[in-house]
Ligand SMILES: CN1c2c(nc(N)[nH]c2=O)NC[C@@H]1CNc1ccc(C(=O)N[C@@H](CCC(=O)N[C@@H](CCC(=O)N[C@@H](CCC(=O)O)C(=O)O)C(=O)O)C(=O)O)cc1
């Protein structure tokens with residue numbers, strides 16, 4: 001991968017275009033002077049064509065220098081700021097750029113580097129920074145986990161009473177100055193001190209009872225230093241992102257907010273202070289505390305996922321404070337209903353005051369796609385229904401202008417026409433699908449017999465050894481493989497050539513697994529770009545982008561499909577490849593599907609019907625695929641529900657409803673199979689302890705689950721006595737790091753698992769799929785995994 005040539009993408013002189021799909025003549029015109037009250041919470045950092053990804057990976061591979069990387073980053077930042085400025089945005093964020101993750105940036109700012117990285121102080125350099133993110137040859141990476149209910153992952157800070165803090169990254173200030181040098185006065189964004197601590201975990205060896213919030217007193221002095229430096233650089237606003245405020249916090253946690261901002265008050269004086277919350281309704285008690293903080297000038301709320309927050313605002317909003325109203329959706333790709341947003345905003349003018357209302361996005365735009373202008377293949381009708389980050393910036397500005405009495409009637413009319421076309425389009429509705437999905441509601445779907453009866457029946461057929469070994473599905477996605485897929489898509493190679501290349505790859509993967517002596521095989525998923533995109537491409541009701549990338553973690557991005565209509569499965573999707581793979585081996589070959597909840601949660605979902613209705617439609621489509629796989633002789637079928645936990649609402653009061661329809665959707669997919677067909681599911685990167693009973697209720701025969709990069713938290717559930725009778729494979733090594741785990745280390749992990757789980761239900765597998773790894777890492781890691789398993793099997797046999 002060559003480092004990108006900065007001139008390959010729009011940079012300083014020509015920023016990524018922000019033009020909405022409406023006729024260009026209808027664009028609202030704005031000038032830098034006389035900007036209306038508009039604000040963007042944050043912006044995608046990868047670039048319109050993933051320029052940052054390629055620059056990072058090239059740097060990591062030693063193919064380009066730190067200077068090359070910095071040049072790409074500088075050009076991206078500058079183009080983003082200029083784009084917002086030229087669109088007329090008044091409050092433009094800075095420090096929302098990151099080389100990996102904004103939480104890790106905060107860890108760097110605070111100098112909270114875990115000891116194992118041997119950092120010796122001073123300004124944190126790229127080597128320490130990337131070692132924390134990705135591990136290095138000798139030290140594993142820090143834990144990575146989901147950012148709230150998004151598909152973005154952050155690096156979890158590890159803190160304890162002996163953590164030494166120091167001001168070790170001046171990034172916030174240097175980005176502010178960088179923008180200022182371009183003539184753009186930005187709002188520097190920091191993750192707020194309370195959210196930072198609440199997103200952290202106690203470092204290894206630190207008492208579980210240790211209160212992370214007790215570290216407030218240690219980190220606030222550093223926040224004060226940053227603030228002082230920002231002030232000295234000329235900043236007039238500062239934004240603290242405190243998204244944990246939308247969660248159910250206890251009195252102690254809420255008190256921490258009051259005391260943190262009281263402590264910062266004098267340092268902040270002279271600055272306008274915005275506290276930004278997002279992703280859900282804010283609880284009434286938290287709202288009360290938040291809006292009574294002194295020294296705070298402005299509050300930002302997500303009014304897309306926070307309908308009840310709107311009621312709170314309407315019932316009381318502190319006088320003299322700014323209200324940053326997040327009416328443009330940062331989590332989806334639909335064009336805003338401008339008339340509806342304008343009416344909401346107008347009603348809020350009466351609450352906050354005309355001069356104190358600022359139009360904003362519901363959250364950072366980093367969770368949506370970058371720019372619709374790069375979509376040359378989407379048809380015009382669908383395109384007219386959409387707005388990506390660049391178009392959302394324009395929407396925000398158009399709303400702000402309309403509020404100020406400068407409504408661009410033509411732009412609003414074009415928007416209304418697009419919305420009407422979406423509402424009435426026959427492409428959206430399939431009555432047969434709607435009826436079938438509606439019939440599912442209120443009923444239950446379960447397999448006829450219980451899991452232990454089924455496992456017995458399956459074992460008779462599969463005859464697996466104790467501690468069966470398997471992998472999660474994907475094998476390394478080589479450059480050659482990506483080339484083959486790309487050329488097939490571009491019709492540069494024939495179907496015959498494509499099938500033959502994929503067949504060869506599957507055969508290679510099967511041979512490797514047989515040589516490694518793995519028990520239950522996978523075909524390696526070489527025909528798939530992404531596990532969700534692949535299925536979406538074959539289902540009706542989905543549309544696809546060419547460049548709708550969204551950062552998932554580090555340099556990794558996903559291209560979520562767009563669900564715009566009722567979902568159905570016109571043809572079998574995986575049977576051809578699974579049958580082919582099974583024909584190559586006498587060992588069981590897992591059929592490999594993505595489950596309905598994951599397809600839902602990892603897509604841009606229609607906003608014109610409840611999520612559960614769309615989920616039931618997908619469940620019916622997957623059910624057909626499961627039945628076809630079974631009919632084709634596939635005895636083990638894995639239905640990945642990697643994102644089930646991620647979709648869990650942030651507020652506890654909404655958990656039961658979600659889990660009910662999510663788990664029900666999963667069961668619908670496989671309730672009709674025979675006892676002898678073994679259903680696996682897989683989940684990654686989540687904390688499952690609070691939903692373990694729902695996981696059990698999914699009634700899968702075997703679950704493989706991420707475990708090793710989160711300090712084996714999962715095992716504590718079983719230590720605490722939760723009974724699990726189905727097969728379970730907590731991951732024995734972290735696949736997100738290039739590090740190769742040793743046989744001893746894996747054996748040690750298996751032994752830890754055996755201490756809490758019955759021998760006859762334990763499976764041995766990695767944490768997740770291997771698609772991001774290289775064969776030079778995968779082969780030795782799996783060799784060690786199988787050796788460790790055999791070692792333990794021998795020990796178990798001799799202990800009998
Ligand atoms: C398991 N995970 C997943 C999540 N979400 C998903 N939707 N899917 C997941 O698998 N969330 C949680 C985790 C996150 N993990 C990952 C892991 C790996 C990636 C990843 O590798 N992403 C790739 C992009 C994947 C992809 O779709 N590639 C395509 C297209 C290749 C391409 O870019 N082609 C360009 C040409 C560029 C070139 O190479 O020359 C083109 O066609 O224009 C493919 O492989 O076919 C990444 O590289 O970031 C993501 C999340």
Ligand SMILES: N[C@@H](CCS)C(=O)O
Nearest residue numbers: 472473474642684769
């Ligand atoms: N079967 C998928 C699951 C990822 S969560 C894979 O192996 O990549």
Ligand SMILES: [Zn+2]
Nearest residue numbers: 642684768769
């Ligand atoms: Zn996974």
